[in-house]
Amino acid sequence: MATLPITELTDRAREIFRLVVEGYLETGQPVGSKTLAGGGAINLSPASIRSVLADLERLGLLAAPHTSAGRMPTESGLRLFVDGMMQVAEPTARERAAIEQRLFEPGPIEAALEATSAILSDLSACAGVVMVPRREPRLAQLSLVAISERRALAVLVGLDGAVENRIVELGEPIRPGTLEEASNYITAHLAGRTLAEALRSVEAEIASGKSALDAVSRDLVERGLAVWSEDAARRRVLIVRGQANLLDETALSDIERVRSLLDDLENKQSVVELLDLAREARSARIFIGSENRLFALSGSSVIASPYRDREGRVVGVVGVIGPTRLNYARVVPMVDFTAQSLGKLIG
Template identity: 50%
Template structure:
């Protein structure tokens, strides 16, 4: 497993100034924060240290760590919490990440494969997002290239005298619908004729391939199609024309409700509300996840170092996955508070990305 965690200049400078005692105290503060979200005081730290050190001596070390910008006091005379810079320093320079154990690996494989058996690619990705949410107690996110599957069937279903539903069924089992406007006085036979005409030319082709072929066929079949049926075919094609022209990637988010659990204070609720607002801004989330597509392995984003989470102070752990041609086709990950269990979630995200990529390659 590879992790893309280049050490920031500030972190490198801080690391050079920390001796073994300072590192242990800093690690204790971060571990406490990741476990409980609460500040840790000098008296408690002195009891936890592997070497005997008085609370006064611990406070001196904490003052040095605070000067470096790695920790801060949330309240007067309180214990200390890591700053966002401190968390980044910890993740880049001190976080110890092991592989998942055999049980966890098998659990992820079983759940993804069982949930995704005989399902479309979008279903596989939705299942993976839900799986990550359940395992991490955060929000599971996936961004992937929109699929353009081969077409299995197309049909016009009348709704009103001047409107019809166009149903497009893909070879992967996916179904998409569009409403089209119909000419007044259209006979029911025209919808049947339009469906037959399109099925004869679209079946087995992707939408992009089929559109060009059908447009050419309509021009060459003036005598074969009456004018009103040709209008119905053209209306259906025009309505489907924008399918591939918009945002080329889709975003799937599952488990937002998990973010409301384990709130410590009113400010936590405000933070989560801001995060939920961030997740509604799909373009920004897609752009942020897109930055992980060029990462060498797992990418970790922390708090205000990225624009999206600048107000909510959240973190995201993301990893890319590849198709059968080893081309990166998407990114999946977990979003949650900055006190995510990085050591546990990083290998979980990494392995889930590998399992999803394996399923896509088999498909």
């Protein structure tokens, strides 16, 4: 259903709607006419307020979970509020300092990405998510170490200090000296290049007959680089932290929704596809409940913002996943600030 333009609401209806939404986001409970009348913000009787609430319900902006329990915003109502009424609050100095302190601690970029998801989770009381940049590390060293007669461990050290391992199938028994020869060749000739660049260089050198390696060593070098470059080109790593934050008292009263949400988070490829929708956004994108297919059943919201390198290229996405009853005004700028801070670190 299309969301009603905010301009079509009367001033009275707009103010009552705003108070209901803000009250619900603060407490998680439906807001009744007596609460609104007693707050002093509206100079109307409870009966007049109930009439406006009924109108807002007919418009699909509010819903009454029980006959006399007050109203709460529908997903359409939340969308109207977020797009047309919400006034965002900049992150506090304390929040900014906490984010920057965690991100800029010494260590490899992987540690900063882990810290990003953790700090977002801590500050928002939601699950923090970070989609790792789809990029290949530049080689500092690549070593091949025998772990059996037909298998070797390829250990890559990147220029950024990151260390990763892969298993290489050898096909036939290899003498230890051959592994060392292949490792030394890669480190000496290909350091500073991306894996894809290194693989292309090796293939070109072998094809031209200029390689000093014997046939077995050439095969090892190609195998070692190929398993890395293929993986780096396809891999989309998603870091999720703080799932336990999603198990609040409201969630535990609806165990099926909890199970659905946790199942959704386990399906990381689908989460990546959802976050990909935010890659082209200029700032944070907000997905509320059934607006995204992935979290439709669990009724969760996602706030995601792209982060860029120093050349302005989008290299990943950061965000939070939580209940639709999020403090959007606080979390949206927090996610944006985190994305900007991470972009400064990526370089």
